[in-house]
Each structure stands twice: as C-alpha cells, then as structure tokens.
Amino acid sequence: MTDLNEYFILKHFVFAFLAAMSFGVLFQSPKKILIQGGLIGAVGWVTFIILTKGLTYPSYIANFWATVLVQLLCEVSARIFKQPATVFNVPAIIPLVPGLGMYQGMRYIINNDYAYGSNIWITTGLDACSIALGIMLVGGVFRALRLRKMFLPR
Amino acid sequence: MTKSLNALFTKDILRGYEMTTELNNIPGKQTARISERPARTHMSRGQVMKVSLIMGKILLKSGAETSRVEDTMMRFCRNHGYEDINVFCTPTVIMLGDEEHGGPGLLCRIRSRAIDLGLIMYMTDLSYNNLRWNMTYDEVMDWIHHRVDRARPYGKWTLCLATGLGSACFSVLLGGNYHDFLAAFINGFIATVVIKQLAGIRPSAFWENCLGGFIIGAVAMLACQVDKYCTASNIIVGALMPFVPGLPFTNGLRDYIAGDLLSGNSRIAEAVLLSLAVAIGIAIALRLWVWWGIPV
Numbered sequence: 249m250t251d252l253n254e255y256f257i258l259k260h261f262v263f264a265f266l267a268a269m270s271f272g273v274l275f276q277s278p279k280k281i282l283i284q285g286g287l288i289g290a291v292g293w294v295t296f297i298i299l300t301k302g303l304t305y306p307s308y309i310a311n312f313w314a315t316v317l318v319q320l321l322c323e324v325s326a327r328i329f330k331q332p333a334t335v336f337n338v339p340a341i342i343p344l345v346p347g348l349g350m351y352q353g354m355r356y357i358i359n360n361d362y363a364y365g366s367n368i369w370i371t372t373g374l375d376a377c378s379i380a381l382g383i384m385l386v387g388g389v390f391r392a393l394r395l396r397k398m399f400l401p402r
Numbered sequence: 403m404t405k406s407l408n409a410l411f412t413k414d415i416l417r418g419y420e421m422t423t424e425l426n427n428i429p430g431k432q433t434a435r436i437s438e439r440p441a442r443t444h445m446s447r448g449q450v451m452k453v454s455l456i457m458g459k460i461l462l463k464s465g466a467e468t469s470r471v472e473d474t475m476m477r478f479c480r481n482h483g484y485e486d487i488n489v490f491c492t493p494t495v496i497m498l499g500d501e502e503h504g505g506p507g508l509l510c511r512i513r514s515r516a517i518d519l520g521l522i523m524y525m526t527d528l529s530y531n532n533l534r535w536n537m538t539y540d541e542v543m544d545w546i547h548h549r550v551d552r553a554r555p556y557g558k559w560t561l562c563l564a565t566g567l568g569s570a571c572f573s574v575l576l577g578g579n580y581h582d583f584l585a586a587f588i589n590g591f592i593a594t595v596v597i598k599q600l601a602g603i604r605p606s607a608f609w610e611n612c613l614g615g616f617i618i619g620a621v622a623m624l625a626c627q628v629d630k631y632c633t634a635s636n637i638i639v640g641a642l643m644p645f646v647p648g649l650p651f652t653n654g655l656r657d658y659i660a661g662d663l664l665s666g667n668s669r670i671a672e673a674v675l676l677s678l679a680v681a682i683g684i685a686i687a688l689r690l691w692v693w694w695g696i697p698v
Contacts, residue, residue, distance in 0.1 A: 263574045276518040354681035
C-alpha cells in the first residue's frame with residue numbers, strides 16, 4: 249500500500265536495532281547481550297511494520313504476532329546464552345510497547361477532546377493486552393514443556 | 403561510574419548486612435518444626451529468610467515483575483529445604499513469613515525503582531545455582547555485595563548519549579526525517595542531563611516526568627524555530643519515548659494475567675499518573691510558547 253519497499257524495511261531495521269540497543273544501555277543491560285537484544289527488537293518492529301503497513305492488519309493483531317515472534321526468539325536465546333529471558337525481553341519489547349498512546353490520549357483529554365482521547369486509550373489498552381498475552385502465552389508454553397532444564401547445566 | 407548514586411543504592415539494599423550474629427537469635431529457630439527437613443545447607447532458617455529477602459529487594463528495585471520476584475524467593479527457600487515459608491510482594495512492599503505461631507516475619511518497604519537488567523540476571527543465577535555452589539551465609543552475602551557494587555556498568559554521560567540516540571531513532575521510526583533525527587537527539591540528551599543533575603534532590607517520579615515533558619516541549623519548539631525542515635510533533639514523539647510509561651502499563655497487564663491483581667492495579671495506576679505528568683509538562687511548554695506570542 250504505502251512505500252513498503254526494501255529500502256524502507258532496511259531503514260526501519262537499522263533504526264529499530266539502534267533504538268532497542270540504546271534502550272538496553274538505558275536499562276543497564278550487561279554488555280555481552282546488548283547486540284542480541286537489539287537484533288530481537290529490530291525483528292519484532294519489522295514484523296509489526298510489515299503486518300500493519302503491508303498487510304493492513306489491525307494494530308493489536310500485528311502487535312500480538314510480533315510479540316509472539318519476539319518472545320520465541322527471547323526464549324531460544326535465553327537457552328543459548330544461559331541467561332533469563334527477561335533480560336532479552338525488556339529492551340526488545342520497547343519498540344512495540346504503546347507508551348506513546350498513553351501520552352497522546354492523556355494530551356487530548358487535557359485539551360478537552362474526551363472522545364478522541366478515550367478512543368486512543370482503548371486502542372492502547374488493546375495493544376498492551378495483546379503484547380502481554382503474547383509474552384505470557386509463549387513463556388507459559390516454554391515453562392510447561394519443562395525446557396527450563398536446559399538452563400541448569402552450564 | 404556514578405559514585406554517589408551507586409553508594410546510595412548499595413547502602414539502601416544492604417542495610418542489615420552487619421546483622422550476621424543477631425540473626426541466629428530469631429525466636430522460634432530452636433523449636434522443632436513439623437515441616438522442617440534435614441538441613442541440606444549450612445544456613446539456618448533465619449539466614450535463609452534474610453538472604454531471600456535481600457534477593458527479593460534487589461530484584462524489585464531493579465524493576466522485575468512481581469511473579470518473578472515471588473518465584474525467585476520461593477525457589478531459594480525451597481532449595482534450602484524450608485517449604486513452609488510464604489512470600490507476598492507488591493511493587494512497594496515485600497512480606498516474608500511462615501505459618502507457625504510466633505514464627506519470624508520479615509518485611510521490607512520499597513520506595514524507588516529503576517530498571518537494572520544486570521542485577522536481575524545475577525539474582526536469577528543465584529537462585530538457580532545456590533545449592534551447587536554450596537556457599538555459607540557469609541559467602542552468599544559477600545557474593546551479593548560484590549555484584550551490587552559492580553552494578554550499573556554505564557556511567558552518567560553514556561546513559562545520556564544512549565537516551566539521545568534512542569529518542570532520535572524513535573523519531574525516525576515514527577515518521578520523521580533526518581533533521582528531526584538531529585533535533586530529537588539533542589532534545590533527549592538535554593532532558594536526560596537535566597533530570598540526572600536533579601537526581602540528587604530526589605524528586606518523585608511525577609515531578610521528574612513533568613519537568614522532562616516541559617523541557618522536551620520547549621526544546622522542540624526552539625528547534626522548529628531554528629530549522630524549518632523540522633516538525634515539532636515528530637521531535638516530541640521521539641524524545642518522549644524514554645519518559646512515556648509503556649513498559650509499566652504492559653507489565654501491569656502481565657501481572658493481571660499472572661493473577662497478581664494488587665500489583666497490576668498499582669502498576670497501571672502508576673502508568674496513568676506518569677502519562678498525566680508528561681502530558682501536563684508538554685501542555686505547559688506549548689501553551690507558554692503561544693502565550694509569549696512567538697509564531698510557531
């Protein structure tokens with residue numbers, strides 16, 4: 249639909265990688281896992297962009313699938329690098345997390361536009377719900393399959 | 403390394419570190435317990451509870467979610483053979499006790515939280531491996547002390563630069579051009595520097611976000627005056643990204659789904675409050691700009 253070509257996707261990949269990595273620094277993530285967190289975040293953001301702009305999915309469905317992919321990569325790399333999955337998850341989820349919607353809804357409500365503000369807030373709530381659902385779903389599956397045992401021997 | 407902040411952090415967490423001998427006299431330790439297993443470790447019941455509480459305190463101060471804190475503390479106690487210890491945790495308080503009459507109960511109040519993934523990593527490591535490492539109480543406390551001392555590997559200026567880079571990248575991701583990139587970099591950098599400089603007087607999170615929003619709005623309007631290719635909304639949207647509470651909101655919903663209703667309530671309330679603070683700050687900045695009659 250829009251200008252969704254290779255250049256656009258590459259640009260978004262690079263900038264999402266840099267953004268997720270610098271937020272990893274902001275969250276005091278250890279140096280050996282900065283790159284992995286940034287890459288996972290970039291993959292999640294590019295998935296989100298392709299699903300919303302290319303396939304015109306609603307935002308919460310795109311958020312759900314992007315989060316499922318991100319959390320899968322996080323759990324796999326948690327097993328590979330022998331660290332808890334949260335350490336990869338927190339910087340990687342940052343590009344998807346709907347913080348901007350919270351602010352914009354509040355801004356419209358402050359400016360007396362209650363209808364549009366609550367509209368944005370409901371969208372934000374749906375997005376956050378689908379992100380939380382994706383994280384809990386994949387994490388629960390990995391926990392139920394007792395793949396945690398791979399974490400123990402080092 | 404930010405010496406003063408680090409010292410504050412360390413002192414706050416390890417306040418009871420010198421209590422080693424005192425802990426052996428916790429009432430109820432000498433009485434026989436039905437559920438007590440033969441000891442697998444060198445640690446007494448009071449020492450296990452103390453180490454578990456300090457682990458939970460570090461995790462909660464580092465921004466871990468509630469279910470992770472409770473799981474880690476319970477796992478530590480169970481690994482040492484004390485199955486009847488219970489934990490209750492919300493974002494502001496940790497309670498630890500057992501089901502005996504007159505048994506020990508520990509409580510800890512958490513006032514400030516800042517995300518620190520390195521400490522979360524170390525504490526999870528400790529809770530999984532403590533039995534294989536087979537450490538005594540003093541060794542465990544030394545280990546924790548060492549890790550907390552070396553926490554926060556990035557200095558203040560690295561943090562400010564990283565915040566600027568993150569803001570700039572987000573302003574491009576959300577539709578800005580490269581003029582917006584530069585302006586958002588400067589904007590995020592200035593806002594973080596000011597907030598870090600004011601961290602000594604310990605403002606609450608509400609006022610911090612309000613001030614951050616005000617600075618972001620003012621610098622964005624100034625950048626639009628200087629460079630005509632900039633768009634104010636793109637710069638603001640990018641530079642706000644470190645301040646908007648997207649992560650607390652999502653973590654609150656995760657707490658709801660995991661069943662920790664009290665933590666979910668408080669985290670979502672915190673997210674709404676912080677977004678209100680940011681919006682108020684930006685609204686004041688933009689309103690003042692118009693009020694002073696400078697053309698946008």
